[in-house]
Amino acid sequence: MEKTQNNRAWFLVLPVLVIVAFSAVIPLMTVVNYSLNDTFGNNQFFWAGLEWFEEMVTSSRLHDALARQALFSAIILAIEIPLGVFIALNMPKKGVWASVCLVLMALPLLIPFNVVGTIWQIFGRVDIGLLGHTLEAAGIDYNYTNDPIDAWITVIVMDVWHWTSLVALLAYAGLQSIPQAYYQAARIDQASRWSVFRYIELPKMRGVLLIAVLLRFMDSFMIYTEPFVVTGGGPGNSTTFLSIDLVKMAVGQFDLGPAAAFSLMYFLVILLVSWVFYTVMTNLDREDSK
Amino acid sequence: MARITLENLAHSYLKAPQGDADYALKEMTHVWEDGGAYALLGASGCGKTTLLNIISGLVRPSRGRVLFGDRDVTAEETAARNIAQVFxxxxxxxxxxxxxxxxxxxxxxxxDAAYVARRVEEVARMIGMEEALGRRAKGLTADAKQKISLGRGMVREDVNAILFDEPLTVIDPHMKWELRTQLKRLHREFGHTMIYVTHDQTEALTFADKVVVMHEGRVVQLGAPEALFERPEHTFVGYFIGSPGMNFFDAKVEGAIAHLGGAAMPLGAAYPQLSGRVQVGVRPEHVTLSSGEGLPVTIRRVEDVGRHRIVRAETPAGLLDIVLPEGEPLGAGATHARFAPDRVNVYRDDWRVAPAETHRGEAA
Structure with missing residues (x-):
């Protein structure tokens, strides 16, 4: 069949190209530029090749931040996913209380990140904070400003408080989509509560839980505002996660070259982990349907 | 296995039901014999599934009792009732x-594990899935999944009853036939009480010994397929069973004669004086065309459905369907219709009236 050839149609793609160029490609390329050059300001650049990358790959400062970051993400995933599922299972399925629960659950998600940080910063203070003062009065030695363990606990509890709702709401949506017939069949089959969870609820929630894990991993791996407001990365470097370290390096020390190399690698790590995660999960899905 | 008794059973989904209209299931008392194969037949929304769920215990009735044998199970949980249900x-x-x-x-x-293994093999053979036993259920077709559901319903040998809630809706037509035959054979073999909900009359009539026809929350007739065909107790049964359904005409009945559309049609028996809305019903299979005798008709359309032809005609009393047996000629002289007198049923306010001679009184 004869088809009309009209290459002017390519112009229709132009707006997208422009938007993507300005929103992603050009900013990223400036970072690439910084990472390959050394600069002393005035837009004067000296070619540095892969030097900054080499420096960063072998930097123990970055290794430590990466280790802290990985530990943080692992801990909050290990807490938030089971806790969110548990909450979702115990939420009312319908009626007024279901709506009340949904609104209450959504509240922490609506609070701006630095406000969350400020809330917990004050909440945990030993002199005027409700939590800190109560613990102090109860004779528990708690001070997030000079004890690394206390700082970690505060930051983790804050993240759990802030984000468990997201997991719970996703899991709740997954649960709500299970047809009643499944529960009825399970009752007829005399399935135990555990069996219902293991063979009906969990498989049906898998899709949303996959998304929850992915979102929570990416988000926690990039966390900056809340711990920065609460601890500022301290005491010492104990809560200096990757983003906090990056900002210190780029804005505080004005080491633009190493910081650019750092941020590119940071970006690639997140991309890589997310990709591996996604591929593994979709492959599992495909194997299932064979 | 048990006889199932429904005693003064009624159900409403509302918290404080007011009138009759609020009840999804109107008050009823029925005994379903042990080992019977019952089909619950009715249009969508007539309360079939509600009734089924009350029997299985998934729905607690607003009023009345459910008995398995002599045991009152109204308050018992589904699991305690020992029934199987296929959705x-x-x-x-x-x-x-x-x-x-x-x-x-x-x-x-x-x-016991050995018993489980043996039973699973048996059921797998029954539903024709022996080869698929080791496979994950996830990727299977809807057909295969429904067969598994059926299998799970039949795997226990000691159940009080097996309930089917339109189980063949998602199954391929040729498989439908096969599975229905399987169920029937199973029923003969093991004698479980089976209750089968459907809105498909063919399915109901081929599966069941007794068909329970429901209409607007009521059981309008419980009987053998033949009785539903020959003597529908309610106009809904006449209309719902049969293809096409029964012909109904408003009529004036005097003794053994029904006056409709200016014609006097003989009836098989004499009827008492009737008040209210009186109708006569006759199956299209029991109407014959004649020339110059009976109800005047104008033929509008003839549909050839293979084994017979359906004649759609107009009469002064309303529309009339006639089934013309294979090979019967349809001549130009076919100007009138005659009813087989003893196949004509008389209805008052939608319920069948028994003829006076039988001394059965009026059926209600």
Missing amino acids: QFPVVYDTMTVRDNLAFPLRNRGM
Whole structure:
């Protein structure tokens, strides 16, 4: 069949190209530029090749931040996913209380990140904070400003408080989509509560839980505002996660070259982990349907 | 296995039901014999599924009692009632293999492993899925999944009853026939009480010994397929069973004569004086065309459906369907219709009236 050839149609793609160029490609390329050059300001650049990358790959400062970051993400995933599922299972399925629960659950998600940080910063203070003062009065030695363990606990509890709702709401949506017939069949089959969870609820929630894990991993791996407001990365470097370290390096020390190399690698790590995660999960899905 | 008795049963989904209209299920008392194969037949929304769920215990009735044998199970949980139920849409445990799916109800009841294995094999053979036993249930077709659901319903031998809620809706037509035959054979073999909900009359009539026709929350007739065809107790049964359904005409009945559309049609028996809305009903199969005798007709359309022809005609009393047997000629002289007198039923306010001679009184 004869088809009309009209290459002017390519112009229709132009707006997208422009938007993507300005929103992603050009900013990223400036970072690439910084990472390959050394600069002393005035837009004067000296070619540095892969030097900054080499420096960063072998930097123990970055290794430590990466280790802290990985530990943080692992801990909050290990807490938030089971806790969110548990909450979702115990939420009312319908009626007024279901709506009340949904609104209450959504509240922490609506609070701006630095406000969350400020809330917990004050909440945990030993002199005027409700939590800190109560613990102090109860004779528990708690001070997030000079004890690394206390700082970690505060930051983790804050993240759990802030984000468990997201997991719970996703899991709740997954649960709500299970047809009643499944529960009825399970009752007829005399399935135990555990069996219902293991063979009906969990498989049906898998899709949303996959998304929850992915979102929570990416988000926690990039966390900056809340711990920065609460601890500022301290005491010492104990809560200096990757983003906090990056900002210190780029804005505080004005080491633009190493910081650019750092941020590119940071970006690639997140991309890589997310990709591996996604591929593994979709492959599992495909194997299932064979 | 048990006889199922429904005693003064009624159900409303509202918290404080006011009148009759609020009840999804109007008050009824029925005894369903042990080992019977029953079909619950009715249009969508007539209360079939509600009734089924009350029997299985998934719905607690607003009023009345359910008895299995002599045991009152009204307040008992589904699990305690020991029944099996197959739902309209396939319910399988996705992450389990077909084998584990079939074994699940048995294992939950702590059955012996050797018995479970033997029983699963038997059921797999029954539903034709022996080869698929080791596969995960997830990727199977809707057909196969529904067969697993059926299998899970039949895997326990000691159930009080097996309930089917339109189980063949998602199944391929040729498979439908096969599975229905299987169910029938199963019923003969093991004698379980089976209750089969459907809105498909063919399915109901081929499966069941007794068909329970429901209409607007009421059981309008419980009887053998033949009785439903010959003597529908309610105009709904006449209209719902048969293809096309029964012809109904407003008429004036005097003794053994029905006056309709200016014609006097003889009846098989004499009827008492009737008040209210009186109708006569006659199956299209029991109407013959004649010339110059009976109800005047104008033929509008003839449909050839293969084994017979359906004649759609107009009469002064209303529309009339006639089934013309294969090979019977349709001549130009066919100007009138005659009813087979003893196949004509008389209805008052939608319920069948028994003829006066039988001394049965008026059926209500």
